[in-house]
Amino acid sequence: MDSSGNKVHGYTKKIWYAPNKFESYGDEEIKAVEACLRKGWLAPGPITEQFECEIAGIFGKKYAVMVNSGSSGNILALLVAGLKAGDEVVTPACTFSTTVAPIVQLGIVPVFCDVELGSYVPSVTQIIEKVSPRTKAFFLPNLIGSKPDWQGLKDQLFMLGRRDILLIEDSCDTITNTTITDIAVTSFYSSHIITAGGGGGMVMCNEKSQRDLALQYRDWGRMGTNTESFSERFGHCVDGIEYDFKFLYPVLGYNFKSTEMNAAFGLEQLKKLPLFLETRRQNINRFVQQLKELEAHGLILPKNHDKVDWLALPLMLPNRKDIKSLLEDYA
Template sequence: GEEEIAEVVQCLRDGWLAPGPRTEEFESKVAKIFGKKYGVMVNSGSSGNMIGLSVLGMQKGDEVVTPACTFSTAVAPICQLGLVPVFVDVEADRFVPTVDALLAAVTPRTKCMLVPNLAGSKVDWADLRKRCPPGIALFEDSCDSMTYTEDSDISVISFYASHIITAG
């Protein structure tokens, strides 16, 4: 509405060409919604996934459990970092894996589970957190669904033009 238009006009008048106070406020609000301590705005969900995986300290050859039915933006960063994707099937009516399917794929080399929330569905994050072996990071990719959980270690959300909510 008019309030949003006025905010956009004010941003243009402020003259910021780089992240500034409004970006910091937005990061803080999104982090709070997701129950995370920090929020960092980057150029895309793909970059968010890459950065998120990078900060986990995994080594080449470490395994990341992820659904076989997903977007390339979840799998590409795994491969780009020299990690090994371990694919699990999803429930046909929900497009996300079950907790049992994710846990069945865990090996001694598993360091992370990167699970996208798709089409409004999400894995049972609370159950996954409760049953996940220690030392395995839980990575929530919410780029294509406006769902979230406080039970993951890292969450990535995208505000790309074709996604649920856009920021530009």
């Protein structure tokens, strides 16, 4: 490719598509990260705790644990839910890879259900008809922002006498309030509603025991917290020998830690959340209005587009490849 971007020796010019060319951040995020660096604390600390508190409040949960990605959060969600190998979890077939991957990795049995066109999430009926005596949880994504009827699911489980089935919400694609779910996960990847410097995620719950277990699995399996209290740290014995609980590992964990810089970046992004959501709604509405006349030609537009905080605009059409080829020709 020459300096003008033209094709040279068989290479094709890269086409950049708007409006997803750049992430949305500014001096506020840069200054917050710089201030964090100047404090000399890189591991999760007080800024991370503040970010956890604010995100948990939005989701209607008591506790939150920040991790390095939403995918890591999904693994922790299943672990703290107490699911065992052989348990069944109902999850949609139209999904993202790291919703299904941790189910399989942990030896849990995924029971797949279909989704509805236009919403791309399963209906209450589609989920409930997959329930069996071995069902322990529904693990459902708010796919590209579209949410299942969580309240309707809770009501149906109550009617069936299956209040033992957990509602686990993979909300990596959006930030929302769903108090009815038992455990929730979100993501701050660079293209998501807000980002924590290109990555980061959060797992949220209402039980302190689940929060503590999430911390253990996140922090290498370590029992100890960040406390420096001598009595707390040396209040545990192994074979009659007092041990510092920062060096006790009761579970086989991971290193899913994020950083204080990620949280500092995310807190500044969170201040812009209302603006980001409104801008996305306006963009989606404009696209939908301009595409409406194509419904007569087989285009399926998203349902309730004005009530969903879409991460992206989902479109279904019978000749996708031909349309994409045509658009490439006119790009």
